Amino acid sequence: MNASTMAARPNSLAARDGAYHFHGYTNALKNEQEGGFVVVRGDGPFVYTEEGKEYFDGLSGLWCCSLGFGPQPRLVEAAKKQMETLPFYHTFTQKVAAPVVELAEKLVQLAPVPMSKAYFCNSGSEANDTAVKMIWYLNNALGRPQKKKIIARVKAYHGVTVAAASLTGLPALHNDFDLPIAGILRTDCPHYYRFGEAGESEEAFATRCADNLERLILAEGPETIAAFFAEPVQGAGGVVIPAKTYWEKITAILKKYDVLLVADEVICGFGRTGNWWGTQTFGLQPDIITTAKQLSAGQLPIAAILINQRVFEALRDNSNKHGGFAHGLTYSGHPVASAVALETLKIYEDLRIVDHVRSIAPHFAREMDAFSDHPLVGEVRKVGLVGAIELVKDKKTHASFDPKLAVGPTLVKFAHEHGLIVRPVIDSLCFCPPMVSTEAQLTDMFGRFGRALKDTHDWLKREGHVA
Structure with a gap:
């Protein structure tokens, strides 16, 4: 852990994570320098950090927390x-x-x-x-x-x-x-x-x-x-x-x-x-x-x-x-x-979880399809309560952005600022909310995503990568 980070938050769990924990699927140097994102509790589709900030986890953790993050008695x-x-x-x-x-x-x-x-x-x-x-x-x-x-x-x-x-x-x-x-x-x-x-x-x-x-x-x-x-x-x-x-x-x-x-x-x-x-x-x-x-x-x-x-x-x-x-x-x-x-x-x-998924899937689909006309969105994919939105440079040719731009990961950073955890697969943003989610919760999730998508579009415009 570098000295400046340790000095800034010497007792935080995030700093201790950077000092002692070796993660999977993580840039180990970055985690050592910056510390980890530490979650301390959950409630429904939301998780909370040690500072108390709320995040909607749009991937059910790792595609798995079907009943949400709160305790199930x-x-x-x-x-x-x-x-x-x-x-x-x-x-x-x-x-x-x-x-x-x-x-x-x-x-x-x-x-x-x-x-x-x-x-x-x-x-x-x-x-x-x-x-x-x-x-x-x-x-x-x-x-x-x-x-x-x-x-x-x-x-x-x-x-x-x-x-x-x-x-x-x-x-x-x-x-x-x-x-x-x-x-x-x-x-x-x-x-x-x-x-x-x-x-x-x-x-x-x-x-x-x-x-x-x-x-x-x-x-x-x-x-x-x-x-x-x-x-x-x-x-x-x-x-x-x-x-x-x-x-x-x-x-x-x-x-x-x-x-x-x-x-x-x-x-x-x-x-x-x-x-x-x-x-x-x-x-x-x-x-x-x-x-x-x-x-x-x-x-x-x-x-x-x-x-x-x-x-x-x-x-x-x-x-x-x-x-x-x-x-x-x-x-x-x-x-x-x-x-x-x-x-x-x-x-x-x-x-009756299958019936619930079937009943709420049309709302999930409508929320996703609402992004179809966005200039950055090439394809919307969904079935049941799992889906992805793929970002492209050119909607007509399906041309992707240069991977070096890291457009998908950049959107994820903006989403984080809006309290949303979403998974990038290059420039496809994946969604897999808890299967017990309500329509209101799905609307909340995609509202946060929409704000992150706007931030991403504005960033690409400022950098001259899109018109």
């Missing part, structure tokens, strides 16, 4: 009761705590397509890493040792652990980490606005994506392609909503070449897109589903992998051959996290 009680009864047990060697059994049963029952078993992890990254290991294990069990390559997409986000970060199609997660690992292939991002060609219809673009996927599979050899990982909506890639007919065409290719589909529902699951699962919103038929975040409303770390009967039988039989499935995590199926997740699902049902 039912979840507090569920955690307390489990802590008082059995605060820890593991899931190795046929042992398990009671709430884990109930949660597994509940998730299999809620699955959008027939699933057989649930396996628990602590994060979406761990879930996707584990799914990769399961797929490799499965193909060895089936006598297909060459069928190991996995396809993911440009702008995909599947996490930060070694295999999951390799699946992620964002270069920043690979730079100087010696990633991606071998056997990861990349195919098109289904973003028509950004990647569609001149004169190409949305359906024709979807066909091109499917044709390119098939060419990739044939070039590599279908006997080498194990799985296709995909988010129903690509969240951290900028809330990319797939082009019309995309999933229908992609699914046909995967079935043709016996390629497993892994639906990464870490962001989309539990009502976010207007259905219990993004898989339902877009008509997918996955073999494996990974999920996390809203599973516990972001209150405790927990993730789950759902596998169908075909996948399970291969894993089961191979575990019998080896005397056990030699993969596991100390905190996999942690009883306290499981109890909280189980109660979260009950709250969703009691609140």
Whole structure:
């Protein structure tokens, strides 16, 4: 921590954060020099700093705080009761705590397509890493040792652990980490606005994506392609909503070449897109589903992998051959996290959360669409209660600003001044408010965004970057 900053606020939590805490997704030098943004309490969609300033968190933290940031008495009680009864047990060697059994049963029952078993992890990254290991294990069990390559997409986000970060199609997660690992292939991002060609219809673009996927599979050899990982909506890639007919065409290719589909529902699951699962919103038929975040409303770390009967039988039989499935995590199926997740699902049902998202989504869409005619706004994307507004230099050509200008991050700074936390993906500003938000709260959020957008436009004019 530099001396001037420490002298200015020697006892503040922000200064102590800069002195002692090494963050993820953060410029470490900047945090050391300036200190962190420290949140001390929450209430609904709002969080508050140690100085008492209010901020509307428009991304539900990290796409996860579906019930908001205030304490949830039912979840507090569920955690307390489990802590008082059995605060820890593991899931190795046929042992398990009671709430884990109930949660597994509940998730299999809620699955959008027939699933057989649930396996628990602590994060979406761990879930996707584990799914990769399961797929490799499965193909060895089936006598297909060459069928190991996995396809993911440009702008995909599947996490930060070694295999999951390799699946992620964002270069920043690979730079100087010696990633991606071998056997990861990349195919098109289904973003028509950004990647569609001149004169190409949305359906024709979807066909091109499917044709390119098939060419990739044939070039590599279908006997080498194990799985296709995909988010129903690509969240951290900028809330990319797939082009019309995309999933229908992609699914046909995967079935043709016996390629497993892994639906990464870490962001989309539990009502976010207007259905219990993004898989339902877009008509997918996955073999494996990974999920996390809203599973516990972001209150405790927990993730789950759902596998169908075909996948399970291969894993089961191979575990019998080896005397056990030699993969596991100390905190996999942690009883306290499981109890909280189980109660979260009950709250969703009691609140009729999917109906609420469907009822409020039109207002969310209207608020977003109101920015469509702004000179900086190229595209507005939304489904359910998740969306993005992409800023462009030229609305007609879709030309982006020079990345060195950092237009999106600059808007985020202006938004911060207006008490709004919003996520930039280059120049796309992402929104994922708590699913319990009211129309008035959404209007408040976008009002703050509108003021930040005006500040950004004024700044670009002053600097001569726009007319």
